[in-house]
Amino acid sequence: MDEHTLAEVERVGTQFNAVTAMTVDRANALTAESIGRRDSGQPPRRLEGIPFAIKDVIDLVGYPTTMGSNVRSDAPAANSAPVVDRLEAAGAIPVAKTNCQEYSYGILGDESAFGRVVNPVDAALCTAGSSSGSAALVAAGVVPLALGTDTAGSVRVPAACQGVLGFKPTFGVVPVDGVFPLSQSFDTVGLFASDLGVLTTAFNVIAGAGSGDDRADSAHTIDVSLFADDDDRARNLLKSVPDLTITSANGPALDELLDDLAPIYDYVRLYEAFEVHKDLFAERAADYQPGVATKVEAGRGLELAEYRTQLDALAELRERSLVVFGGTDFLLTPAIDGPVVGWDEIDSGTAAKFMRYSMPFNVLGWPALTIPLPGTGGGEGPQAVQLVGRPGSDRDLLAFASRLV
Numbered sequence: 001m002d003e004h005t006l007a008e009v010e011r012v013g014t015q016f017n018a019v020t021a022m023t024v025d026r027a028n029a030l031t032a033e034s035i036g037r038r039d040s041g042q043p044p045r046r047l048e049g050i051p052f053a054i055k056d057v058i059d060l061v062g063y064p065t066t067m068g069s070n071v072r073s074d075a076p077a078a079n080s081a082p083v084v085d086r087l088e089a090a091g092a093i094p095v096a097k098t099n100c101q102e103y104s105y106g107i108l109g110d111e112s113a114f115g116r117v118v119n120p121v122d123a124a125l126c127t128a129g130s131s132s133g134s135a136a137l138v139a140a141g142v143v144p145l146a147l148g149t150d151t152a153g154s155v156r157v158p159a160a161c162q163g164v165l166g167f168k169p170t171f172g173v174v175p176v177d178g179v180f181p182l183s184q185s186f187d188t189v190g191l192f193a194s195d196l197g198v199l200t201t202a203f204n205v206i207a208g209a210g211s212g213d214d215r216a217d218s219a220h221t222i223d224v225s226l227f228a229d230d231d232d233r234a235r236n237l238l239k240s241v242p243d244l245t246i247t248s249a250n251g252p253a254l255d256e257l258l259d260d261l262a263p264i265y266d267y268v269r270l271y272e273a274f275e276v277h278k279d280l281f282a283e284r285a286a287d288y289q290p291g292v293a294t295k296v297e298a299g300r301g302l303e304l305a306e307y308r309t310q311l312d313a314l315a316e317l318r319e320r321s322l323v324v325f326g327g328t329d330f331l332l333t334p335a336i337d338g339p340v341v342g343w344d345e346i347d348s349g350t351a352a353k354f355m356r357y358s359m360p361f362n363v364l365g366w367p368a369l370t371i372p373l374p375g376t377g378g379g380e381g382p383q384a385v386q387l388v389g390r391p392g393s394d395r396d397l398l399a400f401a402s403r404l405v
């Protein structure tokens with residue numbers, strides 16, 4: 001990695017408070033390896049020389065994993081997470097660990113031991129979270145690719161608020177080893193990118209084989225039921241795509257799903273997050289960020305028997321929800337409910353609006369991609385939509401998205 005790129009990442013990372021650590025030693029070592037491969041005549045790998053950033057809940061060998069928290073060990077990670085290993089094996093070069101909501105616990109991105117990230121689109125606008133810093137480095141144009149995690153929208157919502165692509169794969173397709181958990185029933189490693197081709201290649205690298213078919217040129221049906229009648233974003237985006245059937249037939253089924261999802265998500269996430277944190281929290285509750293501490297505390301006293309009941313309900317819901325795709329290949333939804341709000345406009349309902357269209361697809365485990373709309377991001381803030389596919393259709397979804405962006 002050339003010195004100019006590293007200097008730009010550091011400069012922009014400081015400007016937007018997006019970086020917790022520059023990974024210069026690792027970048028230099030892998031750059032030397034890349035140059036050696038080139039000089040020996042080896043063909044370039046799929047991501048040769050591409051710089052990428054890593055949300056600081058994901059392990060990178062030789063660097064601490066801070067989780068955006070004062071409640072941590074500063075010992076360097078002994079091994080990298082598999083997702084990092086796979087990107088490096090494809091030639092990508094890690095240049096920074098990125099600031100995030102403490103322990104990934106919060107969709108607003110307002111609480112980190114390092115302070116909140118600044119939105120490169122407009123400093124007055126909320127970045128969303130929890131993967132705020134990864135989104136910001138891509139939005140600022142200093143890295144084309146970044147890793148985040150997504151439990152209720154923590155990749156897709158920051159992507160929407162900062163005007164970049166954000167992808168959450170099918171639950172279970174990408175390994176989460178070496179990633180500090182929030183709620184293991186919903187946690188997914190996701191990707192930010194400025195270019196869909198780079199994102200697709202990176203997904204293929206971290207997911208390996210067997211993650212959906214590529215049917216980019218096939219005829220498709222897409223459901224837009226979740227857009228209001230006076231919202232033209234869906235039809236404006238889709239109008240230039242040939243051989244596409246647009247339907248709003250699934251409105252009632254989708255509304256019922258959204259109503260059924262939230263209670264399951266709330267119980268399972270609260271229970272699992274408390275189990276993750278209970279020992280640390282017992283010792284160092286006062287050192288957590290206040291809002292995060294409140295969320296952790298809310299899981300205290302939940303019953304194992306009820307948790308198991310909710311897991312059974314989750315499995316049943318995931319099964320019966322597939323009826324939505326009876327005659328539909330994809331759903332197109334708003335990315336968030338309403339506009340990107342300013343930091344000083346956040347109220348008690350903002351988090352729910354941010355998660356309205358993202359959290360359901362963590363619960364269901366379906367792949368989903370936030371797509372920024374062209375020509376937005378000025379005075380009204382960025383706008384985005386979300387493309388959703390059936391479980392396992394990740395590659396088909398990304399191939400179809402290539403016709404939209």
